[in-house]
Amino acid sequence: MAEKKVTDHFVEVRPGGYAMPSGATQVQRRAAGQIRAAAEAGDIRLFGDTVSAHEPIATQSLKPAHQLNDPDTRVYLSDCRDVLAALPDKGQVDLIFADPPFNWDVPYDEWRDGMPRAEYERFTFDWLDGCINALSPRGSLWVNIPDDTAAEIVMHLKRRGLTMINWCIWHFRFGQHRHTSFIMSKVHALYFAKDPVNRIWNPDAVLEQSDRAAIYNDPRTQAKDENKGMRVPMDVWYGKYWGRIQGNNKERRALHHNQIPEVYLERVIRACSNEGDLVLDPFLGSGTTCTVARALNRRSIGIEFGKGNAASAFERINAGPVHLIGDEKTSSAIFEDRRAKPPRKRKSKAPGPA
Numbered sequence: 036m037a038e039k040k041v042t043d044h045f046v047e048v049r050p051g052g053y054a055m056p057s058g059a060t061q062v063q064r065r066a067a068g069q070i071r072a073a074a075e076a077g078d079i080r081l082f083g084d085t086v087s088a089h090e091p092i093a094t095q096s097l098k099p100a101h102q103l104n105d106p107d108t109r110v111y112l113s114d115c116r117d118v119l120a121a122l123p124d125k126g127q128v129d130l131i132f133a134d135p136p137f138n139w140d141v142p143y144d145e146w147r148d149g150m151p152r153a154e155y156e157r158f159t160f161d162w163l164d165g166c167i168n169a170l171s172p173r174g175s176l177w178v179n180i181p182d183d184t185a186a187e188i189v190m191h192l193k194r195r196g197l198t199m200i201n202w203c204i205w206h207f208r209f210g211q212h213r214h215t216s217f218i219m220s221k222v223h224a225l226y227f228a229k230d231p232v233n234r235i236w237n238p239d240a241v242l243e244q245s246d247r248a249a250i251y252n253d254p255r256t257q258a259k260d261e262n263k264g265m266r267v268p269m270d271v272w273y274g275k276y277w278g279r280i281q282g283n284n285k286e287r288r289a290l291h292h293n294q295i296p297e298v299y300l301e302r303v304i305r306a307c308s309n310e311g312d313l314v315l316d317p318f319l320g321s322g323t324t325c326t327v328a329r330a331l332n333r334r335s336i337g338i339e340f341g342k343g344n345a346a347s348a349f350e351r352i353n354a355g356p357v358h359l360i361g362d363e364k365t366s367s368a369i370f371e372d373r374r375a376k377p378p379r380k381r382k383s384k385a386p387g388p389a
Contacts, residue, residue, distance in 0.1 A: 063231070070196075071193075079194050084160075085157075089157070091119075106311070106333060110352075116161050119165030124315075129309075130333075131177065131317070132177045132315075132316050133162070134293070134318055134320065135317070137181055138155045143320075143340075145340060146341060162317055163176075171229075172230055174228070174234070179205070179223070179225075180225065197228065199225070201224075203270040203272060205272050207278050208220065224299075224303075226307075235307055237305060241302050241305050242267060244365065248265070268302065272367075274365065277296055279296075285358070286323075288351060294323065295323050297326070298360055299323075301359050304333060308328075312334065314333045315337075316335070317338045322349065329355075
């Protein structure tokens with residue numbers, strides 16, 4: 036639908052006299068309370084609600100299986116639902132990144148990755164609730180999840196009163212070949228916050244070169260007062276070091292499945308936490324979250340169910356990351372540089388025979 040000029044002078048407008056839209060975050064924020072009220076009234080029901088909630092195992096003193104200092108880095112070995120319930124830092128975690136088991140019968144060390152669907156959804160709701168209780172008032176929650184469970188997670192977080200900030204996509208080029216459907220080449224990166232207005236948010240820490248600057252050297256990108264030629268990344272993520280972690284990748288950890296690139300965690304941690312803040316991963320896996328958090332001077336907590344995975348992850352945390360971008364302001368443009376270039380000089384032809 037075409038935009039129209041605003042004639043009501045009480046409506047906020049942007050340059051040119053066109054309406055200034057409220058924006059997705061403001062709309063989500065207004066809807067959060069309504070959805071939570073509907074859930075409390077029993078009007079929103081999901082399949083996992085038919086299964087009883089997990090009863091955390093009582094723990095007198097929670098001790099990490101592995102620990103480092105400066106910054107404080109802890110790895111707990113147990114079911115994350117039990118650890119989250121007993122966590123001494125409950126209500127103080129600034130950022131949570133979760134990459135849970137997908138329930139695809141993958142051999143995750145000691146974890147049973149093949150629950151009946153209703154049981155898996157209940158498991159998902161339980162650990163999400165534990166994460167919500169662990170978050171600080173300014174904290175954010177990120178969930179990395181494939182197509183088949185993204186909708187259920189979004190609905191559960193909304194009915195718990197959290198606000199969606201972004202539904203990002205991690206795009207990779209090496210999906211597994213199949214004939215029965217289009218090849219899967221993405222995973223959803225769901226970004227929610229307790230308080231969308233007062234959340235920790237550092238856009239300048241994750242800037243990248245804009246397409247206008249990288250491809251065309253458009254003078255308008257240099258006309259800004261600050262961050263010339265730069266922009267906050269778009270919500271589809273790809274580029275250098277963003278591919279799936281294959282067997283020949285330097286980040287690859289033996290016996291681990293579905294590793295996430297370090298640059299993915301670097302973007303999330305830089306954008307949604309500050310130095311000294313506390314970052315938590317309820318499914319530590321190969322240790323990417325704590326490895327990157329420690330390198331960026333954040334305190335961190337990792338929870339892992341399998342003893343072997345926990346030991347391997349801690350080894351990696353000690354070693355440090357491989358592919359952090361740092362202050363390198365890269366471009367994710369998919370076209371070549373189209374800026375005007377000086378014409379090539381033609382070679383003069385050798386004189387022919389007389």
